[in-house]
Amino acid sequence: MLSIISAMDKNRLIGTGQGLPWNIKEEYQRYLATVKGHPIIVGRKTFELSGKDLQEEKVFILSTSQTGDNYFSNIEEAIKACGDDDIFVTGGAEVYKLAMPFADTLYISVIKGEYEGCIYFPEIDPNTWTIIQHEECPEYDYYIYKKLGN
Numbered sequence: 001m002l003s004i005i006s007a008m009d010k011n012r013l014i015g016t017g018q019g020l021p022w023n024i025k026e027e028y029q030r031y032l033a034t035v036k037g038h039p040i041i042v043g044r045k046t047f048e049l050s051g052k053d054l055q056e057e058k059v060f061i062l063s064t065s066q067t068g069d070n071y072f073s074n075i076e077e078a079i080k081a082c083g084d085d086d087i088f089v090t091g092g093a094e095v096y097k098l099a100m101p102f103a104d105t106l107y108i109s110v111i112k113g114e115y116e117g118c119i120y121f122p123e124i125d126p127n128t129w130t131i132i133q134h135e136e137c138p139e140y141d142y143y144i145y146k147k148l149g150n
Contacts, residue, residue, distance in 0.1 A: 007110075019049050040059050097122050107144055
């Protein structure tokens with residue numbers, strides 16, 4: 001199973017190019033707990049900005065400019081390398097776009113407020129995805145989507 005996990009504001013903003021535009025400890029702890037122990041597919045730039053907290057996870061990095069044991073030039077190769085485990089895609093925007101056709105589940109935190117930035121999550125098509133869980137938290141709303149037909 002392939003899942004995508006992301007935090008965004010109500011306008012689908014996910015980043016500034018230098019990291020997240022917010023710092024919400026509770027939401028970040030939820031993210032870490034959700035991906036703990038699972039293989040992760042992440043873009044090189046996102047990994048360089050935020051990969052330090054992924055100590056216990058097997059990380060597969062998508063990159064067109066770097067090579068190495070855990071570096072892959074396309075999403076299909078990275079998914080195959082993960083094996084049969086439940087896989088999480090953790091960004092950035094281009095990796096999310098590449099992963100959407102393969103994903104079964106979306107774990108989305110919608111941060112309350114509007115922020116400045118330039119990197120956006122892809123549109124979540126209501127004809128493709130349905131919300132199966134919603135939780136209101138003080139600083140964000142948490143949603144789990146399932147792909148229709150799965």
